[in-house]
Amino acid sequence: MMGAISKAKQWHLPNNRGSYETAKPVQVRKTAVIGGGTMGRGIAISLCRAGYDTMIVEYDQKGLDACKRELDLTYKREMKLKRMQQGDVDKLINGMKFTLNLEDTRDCDLIIEAVFEEMVIKKELFKKLDKIVKPGAILASNTSTLDFDEMSSVLSDRTRLVGMHFFNPPHVIKVVEIVFGSYTSAQAVATAFATCDAMKKFAVLVGNCPFFVFNRLLFVYLAQAHKLLYQYGIMPKHVDAIVVSYGFLMGPLTMNDMNGHDVGEKLKKEWNIESSPIEKELYKRKRYGRKNGKGFYRYDPKTQKKEDDPEIEGIIERLASQAHVNMQLYSDSDMIEFLFYPLVNEGFLCVEEGIIEDESLVDLMFIFGFGWPPATGGPMRWGRKKGLRRIAGRVAHWHILEPEKREYKISKTLEKIFRQPYLANL
Ligand SMILES: NC(=O)c1ccc[n+]([C@@H]2O[C@H](COP(=O)([O-])OP(=O)(O)OC[C@H]3O[C@@H](n4cnc5c(N)ncnc54)[C@H](O)[C@@H]3O)[C@@H](O)[C@H]2O)c1
Structure with a gap:
């Protein structure tokens, strides 16, 4: 597992656009989170806990009041669950700033947006930020689905936009997908990695596609x-x-x-x-x-x-x-195969599409972010232990029975194995 953790830090952008070895992160001291909703609040807690100057920007007083009220409830819940002590909460209360004025982001080094998932709203926001933030500041989006290349089209410097895709609740879940678009600079990626490191998050570089990898x-x-x-x-x-x-x-x-x-x-x-x-x-x-x-x-x-x-x-x-059932499931173990083999296949598809560099990173994401039992090594390793020939056979069979279902679109890796004559248990 340690090997895979180091591998995640040894990221490379495609086409020699830069890597962990050459890119220098921006020195981050001051951060802003735009949107104090479900995700924004948790991201702000993570940033503030990591020691950054942290500010939440909301667009109206109602939103700001709701944000503060929800933060208060989160602190109470976290203390009840013994994940935070009173001292931690005091630090957060004293450390976090709030504003309705976007202009206050002017001297921030990293600005992460977590506003509604609408391209029009995000582009409008980035257009404004483009005129406000200082040169060299990194802009990040927590979008789960939207295209980075379209989002960055409103920026005068498109290289500064990077994805930081947190999972709910962001102050608890350890995984962050760092997303690169066609223009994202190695410096923006390096800054996102350094910030995740400071927040004690496990970050993985992924490509720009709907829904990303996880x-x-x-x-x-x-x-x-x-x-x-x-x-x-x-x-x-x-x-x-x-x-x-x-x-x-x-x-x-x-x-x-x-x-x-x-x-x-x-x-x-x-x-x-x-x-x-x-x-x-x-x-x-x-x-x-x-x-x-x-x-x-x-x-x-x-x-x-x-x-x-x-x-x-x-x-x-x-x-x-x-329902017209095409295949029979006879046991709990048949159901486990039915649930997880298509997931393993999807992991191979992501590697083949270049969305993620290595299948071991999929394993780590699922151990840290999903609660996959670590002893099995994560979904991809679990799949290899089960036998890829077996998985390939099952997924290919399901694909033949239900060709219209996208979850049975077989990966090249499994298809190749499926078509190979039987030599050994792969
Ligand atoms: N909820 C999840 O599980 C989840 C997980 C990963 C990523 N995301 C992504 O995170 C983003 C936010 O999602 P959420 O669930 O926190 O939404 P949410 O609706 O809970 O919060 C959005 C917040 O943004 C504020 N807002 C909207 N426009 C604004 C603007 N122009 N300036 C300042 N504040 C503004 C709203 O008042 C609201 O408080 C979306 O892009 C979403 O796709 C969500």
């Missing part, structure tokens, strides 16, 4: 988990229990409820991705997950404890009774 793999996994419900009629608690008994902290449906189905609904609409039958039912019934007390489970309003919900179980039974 979410691409995650979405494939969730698509498979949903199929277990609406095609096979397996109940959420059973799917989650199989994954937990395999060594994970949490099952996919509990995780999905935590992330919020409204986020998924919005993304699918924007990207014109067809929602699965079970997702359509969730969206129709506004079952957005833990945040509004019902998703794949229902949540006790007082204790937040999750319970089975007869309403969703009835829906699952109805959908499964109408």
Whole structure:
């Protein structure tokens, strides 16, 4: 694992655009986070804890008040969970500044935006920042999906924009994807790496593509988990229990409820991705997950404890009774293969597309960011231990049965293995 951690730090941009060996980060002292919502607040906590001068910029008083109120609740929750002491909270309260005036970013060295996920809004913001920030300052975006090349088109110096894709909650999750576009300079990447280092985050350089690496793999996994419900009629608690008994902290449906189905609904609409039958039912019934007390489970309003919900179980039974199942799953271990083999395949696709340099980095991202059991070495190593010939055979078979499903688009690596005559257990 240590080898892979060092490998992540030894990043290279393609076409000799620079690397960890040659690039010098900007000296960061003063930082600003634009947007004090879910992500902005957690990013600001991470920056402030790392010792940077930190400022949150909101665009109206209502937003600023909500941001402060939510920060207060976060501090209380963190102390209850014993992840923060009163002394840590005092430092954050005293260290963090707030403003409604974007001009206050004028002397910041690093400005990270976490405003709404809309290209028009982000471009408008960067257009303004371009006129305000000092030369040499690095601009970062926490976008999950938007194209960096289009975003940077409004900047007079396009090389200073880099992606810093944090995961929710950003002050807890250790992984950050550092995203480069066609114009991102090695200095901007080096600055993002140095800042992640100071925040004690594990950073991985990834290329500019919709959803980047982590979410691409995650979405494939969730698509498979949903199929277990609406095609096979397996109940959420059973799917989650199989994954937990395999060594994970949490099952996919509990995780999905935590992330919020409204986020998924919005993304699918924007990207014109067809929602699965079970997702359509969730969206129709506004079952957005833990945040509004019902998703794949229902949540006790007082204790937040999750319970089975007869309403969703009835829906699952109805959908499964109408489904045409193409393949049989006989055991828990068949279900583990069904859930995770397409995810491993997606990891190979990302490497082949040049979105990530090495499969060992996918492993680390999933160990640090997803709770993948470290003893298995992460998804890609787990896949190799299972046998790539076996995975290739399964994914190719599923692709033949359901060629329209993008989660079965087979990677070249697996296809080559699938087509090879049997020589040895690869
Ligand atoms: N929520 C997640 O799980 C998650 C994970 C990774 C990345 N992201 C990305 O992070 C970004 C923010 O997401 P979020 O979930 O925190 O959204 P959010 O809606 O919780 O927060 C956005 C905040 O930005 C503020 N804002 C909007 N326009 C502004 C402007 N021009 N100037 C200053 N403030 C402005 C809003 O008042 C709001 O407080 C998005 O790009 C999103 O795709 C979200």
